[in-house]
Amino acid sequence: MTVPRETGAIHDIGYRHYTGPRLGVPYIARSLTLHSLRGAFGLGRATRSKVVPFLLLAAMVVPAFVIAMVVVLGGADELPLEYTSYAVRLGAVVTIFVAAQSPQAVSRDLRFRLVALYFARPISRATYVRSKLIAMSAALFAFLTAPLVVLYVGALLGELDVWDNTVGFLKGVAGAAMFAVVLASVGLAIAAWTPRRGIGVAAIVTVLTLLGGISAIVAGVAADQDEDTLSGWAGLISPVSVVDGVQVWLLDSSAAVVAGPPGEWGGPAFALAAVVLVASCYLLLMRRYRAVTDA
Amino acid sequence: MPSLVVTQSLTKRYGARVTALDGLDVEVPEGVTGLVGANGAGKSTLIKILLGLLPATSGGARVLDLDVATQGQRIRELVGYMPEHDCLPPDVTATELVVHLARMSGLPTNAARERAADTLRHVGLFEERYRPVGGYSTGMKQRVKLAQALVHDPQLVLLDEPTNGLDPAGRDEMLGLIRRIGTVFGISVVVTSHLMGELERVCDHVVVIDGGRLMRSAATSTMTALTQDVVVEVTERGVDVEARLAAAGVAVRRQGEVLHLVLTDDGTYDLVRDAVADLGIGLVRLQRGRQHMLDMFRDTPVADAPVGAAP
Numbered sequence: 001m002t003v004p005r006e007t008g009a010i011h012d013i014g015y016r017h018y019t020g021p022r023l024g025v026p027y028i029a030r031s032l033t034l035h036s037l038r039g040a041f042g043l044g045r046a047t048r049s050k051v052v053p054f055l056l057l058a059a060m061v062v063p064a065f066v067i068a069m070v071v072v073l074g075g076a077d078e079l080p081l082e083y084t085s086y087a088v089r090l091g092a093v094v095t096i097f098v099a100a101q102s103p104q105a106v107s108r109d110l111r112f113r114l115v116a117l118y119f120a121r122p123i124s125r126a127t128y129v130r131s132k133l134i135a136m137s138a139a140l141f142a143f144l145t146a147p148l149v150v151l152y153v154g155a156l157l158g159e160l161d162v163w164d165n166t167v168g169f170l171k172g173v174a175g176a177a178m179f180a181v182v183l184a185s186v187g188l189a190i191a192a193w194t195p196r197r198g199i200g201v202a203a204i205v206t207v208l209t210l211l212g213g214i215s216a217i218v219a220g221v222a223a224d225q226d227e228d229t230l231s232g233w234a235g236l237i238s239p240v241s242v243v244d245g246v247q248v249w250l251l252d253s254s255a256a257v258v259a260g261p262p263g264e265w266g267g268p269a270f271a272l273a274a275v276v277l278v279a280s281c282y283l284l285l286m287r288r289y290r291a292v293t294d295a
Numbered sequence: 296m297p298s299l300v301v302t303q304s305l306t307k308r309y310g311a312r313v314t315a316l317d318g319l320d321v322e323v324p325e326g327v328t329g330l331v332g333a334n335g336a337g338k339s340t341l342i343k344i345l346l347g348l349l350p351a352t353s354g355g356a357r358v359l360d361l362d363v364a365t366q367g368q369r370i371r372e373l374v375g376y377m378p379e380h381d382c383l384p385p386d387v388t389a390t391e392l393v394v395h396l397a398r399m400s401g402l403p404t405n406a407a408r409e410r411a412a413d414t415l416r417h418v419g420l421f422e423e424r425y426r427p428v429g430g431y432s433t434g435m436k437q438r439v440k441l442a443q444a445l446v447h448d449p450q451l452v453l454l455d456e457p458t459n460g461l462d463p464a465g466r467d468e469m470l471g472l473i474r475r476i477g478t479v480f481g482i483s484v485v486v487t488s489h490l491m492g493e494l495e496r497v498c499d500h501v502v503v504i505d506g507g508r509l510m511r512s513a514a515t516s517t518m519t520a521l522t523q524d525v526v527v528e529v530t531e532r533g534v535d536v537e538a539r540l541a542a543a544g545v546a547v548r549r550q551g552e553v554l555h556l557v558l559t560d561d562g563t564y565d566l567v568r569d570a571v572a573d574l575g576i577g578l579v580r581l582q583r584g585r586q587h588m589l590d591m592f593r594d595t596p597v598a599d600a601p602v603g604a605a606p
Contacts (some may be wrong), residue, residue: 015479031404113382
């Protein structure tokens with residue numbers, strides 16, 4: 001380094017300088033991502049931080065387990081639902097997980113102003129935001145995939161068609177990845193703009209259920225009026241049905257919510273909506289953290 | 296030897312009206328440097344610019360011979376920062392937090408653990424470090440904040456008002472620690488304060504800014520002459536004490552039985568002692584005055600400032 005440390009050498013009585021490696025930004029980003037991912041399940045935190053995520057994980061997996069048992073013991077010849085629709089059927093549990101765990105990934109650092117200590121270190125705001133997004137997406141992906149694994153194992157043990165189930169399972173995993181990224185983005189963006197954890201939780205639940213509700217009502221009313229196209233477009237109102245629409249288009253699954261994207265342009269439009277949604281959330285997050293360092 | 300920090304006509308404006316730094320030219324040498332200024336003088340803005348977190352409106356700065364505008368990331372690897380405000384989540388232990396922040400500075404996990412344990416010990420946190428930070432006293436929290444600034448063994452630490460909120464004993468301990476960082480640890484320190492008195496005790500060099508401009512930059516030894524203000528309180532006959540000291544050439548001002556005098560050297564203490572002994576009166580108080588920086592540079596006498604008001 002440029003500055004000699006004569007004073008240290010002369011007076012050193014007990015303080016040892018660090019001479020080991022200083023790893024770069026990629027290592028720091030990885031560490032932060034892993035730390036946040038563990039944090040999303042309360043790992044490395046107090047016991048009470050683990051209660052909510054693991055209760056929710058149980059709530060997510062138990063129905064799959066019951067289905068698997070029924071299939072194995074009851075000898076059904078196919079699963080009662082598609083892998084891709086599982087996340088949507090358990091939408092309430094997923095919503096609560098996003099709402100409960102997104103604030104703890106970001107509001108804590110903001111509320112206790114820990115971000116000042118992060119940004120005084122090598123990583124940039126963008127790296128911080130990306131690490132948090134990746135961590136929350138990975139946590140959600142694990143949360144959504146766990147029950148699919150249970151279903152798949154159940155299907156294999158129940159000697160259902162291996163090919164159909166493998167394809168279905170992989171589609172489910174792909175869908176889970178899309179749900180994870182979209183819902184993590186929405187959850188973090190809302191959480192970062194709400195100062196307190198409780199408010200963040202409430203805001204996320206409200207936004208997701210409200211949008212889901214409006215979407216369903218619009219779709220339902222439109223369907224009653226035989227306006228099937230409008231009913232399909234109503235899916236664009238809610239993040240969950242947007243992803244479900246992309247699943248219908250890309251993975252050839254049947255729509256689990258509302259009507260699914262209409263016509264030839266419906267699928268691409270839903271996919272575009274998903275991309276725009278994630279990008280907007282990212283920009284919102286970046287704006288939030290710009291405000292933090294400028295203050 | 297290059298200066299640790301050099302700024303050239305550094306200017307920072309927020310919008311059209313607020314000017315936080317106004318053409319600041321300053322050089323910080325190695326050792327412990329005090330950055331003094333009233334609240335709003337631009338100290339925190341300067342620190343953020345030095346960390347490469349805030350772009351300057353014009354002018355520039357170099358830290359450890361690195362450009363703040365383009366090499367902020369490298370600077371932040373080599374510099375530690377202790378913010379003025381609270382920044383500790385209550386639900387983790389000091390050890391967990393400092394280990395995590397060491398990794399955030401690029402230390403591998405094992406090194407991070409080792410350094411965190413060492414650093415917490417150096418700042419005086421022992422068994423407490425396994426308890427959640429939420430239960431800590433202000434003094435202990437300040438130590439954790441200091442530890443996280445030191446954990447990656449920086450070449451320079453920027454400490455923003457580290458004595459804020461501490462009682463007199465805690466203040467003395469913190470100042471002692473800062474002195475140790477500069478001398479024993481061999482890490483250069485820039486420490487801000489709005490109190491001159493406490494900084495002159497631990498700093499080799501003092502930089503005074505006001506309104507975003509440099510007012511003064513000098514080695515502490517040349518500055519102490521200005522700040523050696525002593526408060527003497529006697530039981531009675533303050534007038535006579537004043538007369539005697541004035542006759543001996545001491546600059547003195549009196550408010551009742553309380554006298555403020557300017558110390559020229561240790562001989563001044565002897566004069567006070569002799570005066571009190573000769574007059575046969577009691578000496579209630581003999582103490583170094585502390586004063587706000589700005590009072591020091593006013594042309595008017597220090598007299599009416601609340602001397603000792605900020606312990």
